[in-house]
Amino acid sequence: MQRQGRHLERSNSKRALDHGGGGDDDDRPSKRPRVPALASVIVEALKVDCLQKLCSSLEPILRRIVSEEVERALAKLGPAGPARIQGRGSPKRIEGPDGRSLQLQFRTRLSLPLFTGGKVEGEQGAAIHVVLLDANTGHVVTSGPESSVKLDILVLEGDFNKEEDEGWTEEDFESHIVKEREGKRPILTGDLQVTLKEGVGTIGELIFTDNSSWIRSRKFRLGLRVSSGFCQGIRVMEAKTEAFTVKDHRGELYKKHYPPALKDEVWRLEKIGKDGSFHKRLNSSGIYTVEHFLQFLVRDQQKLRSILGSNMSNRMWESLIEHAKTCVLSGNHYIYYSSDARNVGAIFNNIYEFTGLIADDQFISAENLTENQRVSVF
Template identity: 40%
Template structure:
């Protein structure tokens, strides 16, 4: 029977050692020293290997220490903070849903007892809408940067006299999901429960003049701004609302006013604001994926591409060159697709001017719009839109297009699109569109032109001494060289000092 083996963990100071002891091992060792030989069995060799592995792992576990850097601690704190914010939003959502259930119950209760809060026909109303986009720390205005106005109404009529026409109104902020079901009336409790408090649960979301006094039933908001964005709310939107101040004792219920929901963005995003749709004269960084003073913006400016119009011209001329050489994008990416797609959204419906490029043979004419996009071609006398060209016509057009793009900047827009057909610009119609001239402007060209025509039929001998007219001679008599010379001096003087407008163009004396 094999001897029993024992594993003993011995400690020497701070070190730990694993030792295997076998009863009678000392005696066996003595026999071996005396001249006997004892070969280790396979089981013993395997045991030794296992012991060595265990010893190695034990030492490594003692020496291994985990070092946590400050950046890792900060990352962990950020994760924890984000989780806490998510928990806070979930708690707010749950609280909001509980309030909605409470309101639903109260509404049913109110329907059973209509005398609790009678419906009123008196309402506050905003008289104009909110200009978007809205940024924090920037005064809110109506469209065209006008002041936001508010009024008090009874039915469809503004209340212009009496106590209600001069009440104090306070401006507040509601959650973006208030009245999202299209309801036009609500209780005071429903309105108040949707009011948004500051980020810390205290204070106001709005800053500035948060109240206004009505005068003759109407008032204008002062300098008022958002102090924080709407990203923390579930709907990601805010609603500007107004109610009669609690300090006012009106004796009747006045329904509050609300605007349409709007997203309130951080003011730091204003520099990179993207327009939807973009305008031709917008700066090129208004396009998606192009940040102001960013890498793409600098590369575009270096290529003299400053506006959306310039971008579209370069895109229509050579899209591959714009992507690879100017923007230095080696392959098509989602950024390129977004950039081009946003630029293509630019509205060109009111741009009717066309440029014409004619082939050297004169049998084909190409027509380009204001951003040098090929819109069609004329073969002989027949105009064909680009989308309707057959394969043979497209081949001809594409061969001519490259040469046309090299000269388009020097070609004027002499055509307009009418009823899907290019027509030459009529100068007379352009002059008529310019509007009527002053009476003096009508008379002067006529007088000067008529005098010039009369002088054109007369030959004045400047080498001879002019003879003063007799009493019987007319001043403008062709035989009277003196009179003709004086008239010509007058005409030249007037033509030199005045501009003559003919057929809508300004002609000056050479």
């Protein structure tokens, strides 16, 4: 396709790909500048950028609010599941005044691995929810004084292996609480209490200050129990998470990401050591992020290979490329029109891979192009 007169148009993958724009794919001045078209593109880009920044700032707040409301809605629907209800053979528990057998429970799995100094979060960054259950029915306790108690968050030994449906005594639970090492800070810092509302609570910020390598099992669990002064005379069974390892944050500093993110620094890729020779070579060629690396790979793979030099073996190169290609792309696309008429446009993703054509308002994927259409593109 001709380069002269191309116009760049950026669009989100969820929008139709038939809106116009202006710009050049190599950022060189256009031979036929069109000021109105360029100005409109700049305005639209600024609008999108502002909207993205606003959404980014609101996302944590909205995610937490929505997550809390979803949990409360689920709590009113019914039991959490038969595997979480007290079994017939379980040890007898002290019941509440209305005959209920009460049990705390974590509803969110933790995002692993965990590192000292890093925030404890649920899977995919979700908030960590806890609930108070009536173990006889499996329903969340949404009313009564028990539904609004305050809870303590503790660190437990990883080898506390009793299951919820087996039950355990209060003494058994307390015997597995892990205290900080002598001369060290408390193992867990942050919001170490959570208050239930209608039987549901959301844990705030938690941070481990020590790794788990020094205890017998080499793993921790998070535990949950009713705070002193609440539920006097009523036994509420404590909760615990699955066992997990907490690693020293120094390992996180040089950790590779699986999959890598587009905005990750390029040394997060396999075979590229932080501040090593390959890292410096790439930076000196303007390749700072994983996105830069992938764009260069699509444009000129041979040159990229030469930048890394002979010290990178073919096996290392293959491993590097395989890891880089697991990166999840942003979903943004670019359209290059061959003429001002904009009858035919070539569509590329954000790392410059050709993904298809738009012709007469119809999208044709790269896999479905005819031989003649491929020739016209390349």
